[in-house]
Amino acid sequence: MSKDFTKYSFNGKIYCKRQLVKTVVEDYINSHKNLTFEMLENAFPSKIQQETKLKIASFDVMRRCSDISASNDRHYFPEIISLTDGTKIRINGGWDKDNIVSFIECARKLGYEIKDV
Numbered sequence: 001m002s003k004d005f006t007k008y009s010f011n012g013k014i015y016c017k018r019q020l021v022k023t024v025v026e027d028y029i030n031s032h033k034n035l036t037f038e039m040l041e042n043a044f045p046s047k048i049q050q051e052t053k054l055k056i057a058s059f060d061v062m063r064r065c066s067d068i069s070a071s072n073d074r075h076y077f078p079e080i081i082s083l084t085d086g087t088k089i090r091i092n093g094g095w096d097k098d099n100i101v102s103f104i105e106c107a108r109k110l111g112y113e114i115k116d117v
Helices: 017-031 037-043 099-109
Strands: 008-010 013-015 048-051 056-059 062-064 088-091 114-116
Touching: 008 017, 013 017, 017 037, 017 088, 017 099, 099 114
Parallel strands: none
Antiparallel strands: 008 013, 008 114, 048 056, 062 088
16 A cells, blocks of 8 residues: 555645645734633544444544653644643654545634645
8 A cells, every 4th residue: 555645735735644734733822812621622523433445443633742652652643732721742754645634624624725736
């Protein structure tokens, strides 16, 4: 199976999948100054379900730093984001052509304009 290198346009810039997710989530956080983890999770559910041909899989958009195990650490961006309720989170960087679809649908429902390039 070949690797998918689809790029996406958002706010006049071109992004790969992982950078798109990071940029959209950071934009959402920066646009909502009093954001708590619960509010962020309502906007971007911690488990986005994606049904594939073989299984139903779930993917974290972000996770509390305290919930990231050493074995999963490499899947998350190293930057730690502090929310107003004191929760520290990291954004997932492990996106592929199957699970990015659900994230983009979620972002579009929040008003984000994202296009395939």
